[in-house]
Amino acid sequence: MPPPLAGVRVIELAAIGPAPFCGMMLADHGAEVIRIDRPGGTDPLEQDQGRDVMLRSRRSLTLDLKQPESIAIVLRLVETADGFLEGFRPGVAERLGLGPEVLLQRNPALVYARMTGWGQSGPLSDKAGHDLNYISLNGCLHALGPEDAPPLPPLNLIGDYGGGGMMLAFGFVTALLAARGSGVGRVIDCSMSDGAGAMMAAMWSLKHNGVWDAPRGRNLLDGGAPFYACYACADGRFVAIGAMEEKFYRRLVDGLGLAADPLFAAQHDRGRWSEMKARLAAIFASRPRAEWTGRLAHLDCCYTEVLTMDEAPHHEHNRARGNFVTADGMIQPRPAPRFLGTETVEPRMWKMDSDRDAILRELGIE
Template identity: 35%
Template sequence: MSSNTTAPPLSGVRVLDLSTLLPGPLGTLMLAEAGADVIKIERPGRGDEMRSYHPKLGDASANYAVLNRGKRAFAADLKNPADRDRVLDLAAGADVVVEQFRPGVAARLGLGYGHVRSRNPGVVYCSITGYGQEGPHAGRAGHDLNYLAETGLLGVVTDASGTPQLPVSVLADIAAGSYPAVVNILLALRRRDLTGTGCHLDISMAHNLQVLAYGYFAAHQGGGGWPRPGAEQLTGGSPRYQIYATSDGRHLAVAALEQKFWERLAQLIDLPEHLVDDDGQEDAVIAAVAERIGAHPAGHWRKVFDGEDVCTAVVATFDEAVDSGLVEPDRPERLTGPGFDVGTLRSPLDPAVRAQPGRLGYPALPPLPPEVDPLWTSPGDRR
C-alpha cells in the first residue's frame, strides 16, 4: 500500500476463516487486503485440499499461496472437543466468522451460528453454500459448473451443434460466492456499527447467479420469454456481438453494439452497404462479416483497428495480455493513491505480501490461557 494512505479500512477487524478451496478463502483474502486480521483453521495433516494442487509455490500450491497469503493458519480437528472448544474461543473474540460447510454441519460440530452468537452476540457469521441454508436443494453437493448448469446460465451460449461450452472461469464461486460474501460482510459490519447487533449471512452461490442473469429476467418480465440459446443479442444472435475467426487461426472479439461503433466497423472491413442495417438479416450479416475478417490474419486487423473506436479486439493469449499491461501477474501492488482495490490480487511472489501463506506449522491450536490470546500477540498485532 502506498505510503500516503491512512490505516487500512478494516484495521482491528478479526476474521475467523473456517472455509476451504476458493469462495471463502478468496473472500477472506479481500478482507485481509483491506487490513483485517485473518486466522484460517485447517484440518490437521493435509490442511486445505488446495495445498496439494500443482504447480507449487514454496511448500504449498501456487493457488493456495495466492488465496491465503498474509493469513495465519492453524490446524484443528473440529471433531475433537478440545480443538473445537479452542476454535469456539477464537470465534467468541472475532468480528467475522466465515464457514463453507454444507448446511447443518457447523451446528453439528458445535460451531454453528447459535453456538457462536451465544458467546458473541455481535458476530457477523457468514455461511457460503451452493444452494443456501434451506430449501429442497440445500443438502446437495455441487461445484461451480453445476450451479451454472442448474440456473440456466450455462445453456444460453452454445456452439454450432447446440452444445454448451465450459465457462472461462469459475464464475459461480467468485461472482456468486466470494463477492457477495464480502459485500454483505461489509454491510453487516456497518449495520453492527449502527445497532450493535450481528447477524447470520446466508450466501447461496446458485441463487446469487441471478445477478448475472439480470438481462434475461428483465426480458422475461417484459416479454414473457426466456433466452434462446445462441440467438439473443449477447449470446450469438447478433453480428455486432460475436467472435470471428481470422485467417491464421486467431479470433476477433467484436462488441460493436452502439450504432456509431457498428457503422465504423462496417467501413473498416468494407461491409456492403445493404448489410449495414443488420435488423432482420442477422445470419446473412454474420456470414458476411465472418468472410471479411477470415480473409486476413490477426496482425492485419490489429493495425486496421489501432486507434479506432470500434469495440473490437484480438483474442489475446496471456503472454500478449501481460505485454499489453492489462494483466500484471507479478506486480507487488497497483495502488498509487488513497484507496483500496479489493478486487485486484497482489502477487505472493513479492516478499512484502508473501508473509506466511498459511503454513501448517502447528499440530493443533496452541492453548488459550484465560486472559492471553497468543494468536494475536505478535509483532504485527493490530489491537
C-alpha cells in the same frame, strides 16, 4: 489512508472454491483473515496450495477440528473477531460445535458468513454439486454456448466466484456495517445458486422487453449478434467485437471497408444476422490478429484482442495499470477494486501453519 478493511478480523474455516475467494477479497482490502487449515490441506485435486492465489495474504493456523482442544481455540479466536466464514454443507458447522447460535453467544456482534451451493434450506440444500449444477436451475447455464450444441460451462466464474464468493464478500461488508451500528451480528445464508440467479437480472429485463426471446446463440448478448461476438483470425488467434451502439457499429463497419455494403446497412435486422456473422467470420479469417489490431484498435469501435493468460500480463494497458503482480515468483491478478489515495495490500502467498506460534501467543495459549 490505510486499506478500507484494516482492523477487521475474520476467522475462516478452510474450504474450497467460493469461500476462499471471499476470504481473498477481504484480505486483499486489509482485513486480517486467520485461516484455520486442516491437517493435510483441502485441495480436492491435491495441488500445491502454496501456489493457490486464492489463499494469498492470510494468517494460517492448522487445527484438527475433531479435537475438543482445537474447537476451544477457534472459540477463543471468535471472541476476538468481527466475522466468521465457513463453506460447509448445512449442519456440518453445528455438528462441530461451531454453529451460529454457539458463536453468537460468544460474540453477539459477529458476522457469521455461510457459503453453500443450494442454501441453508430447500429440498436440495443437503445435496452435492459444483458450479455447473448451481447455475443450471436458474436459467443461467441454458443461455450459454452456441445454438447448435449443449450449453457451455463458463469455467466456474459464475457460480463459484461471481454468485458465490463475491456475493458473500458483499454480504459480509454490508452485515459488518450493520453490526457496527447496532452491535448485533447477522448470519449470512449465501448460496451460489441464489447468487448466480441474481446475476441474471439484466437478462430478465431483456426478456420482459422482448429482446431476449430467441433460442440460445441467437440473441443480443449470447453470440447471436454479429457485432457482439468473437472471431478467429488467420493465425488462429481471436478478436472480440462488442460494437452494440450504432456509433461504434458504424466505426467498425467503416474500418472493415463495409460502409457501402447493403448487408450491413441495418444493424438490428435479426433476419440477416447469420449472414452478416458468416461474412465477418470470413473477413477476420483472412488476416492475422496483429493486422486487425493495427487497423481497428485506434478507431474506438469496441474491438479488442482475445489474449491468453500468458499474454495478458504483457498488454500495454495491463502494464500501465499494474493489473498483474508477482508474489513469491507467481504472477497473479492484483487486488480489485482499487481505492484512490489508499494503501494497497501487496499479496503474499499462503504457507500452512505459518502463524501458529504467534496466534496462540496472542490468545495466551501454550
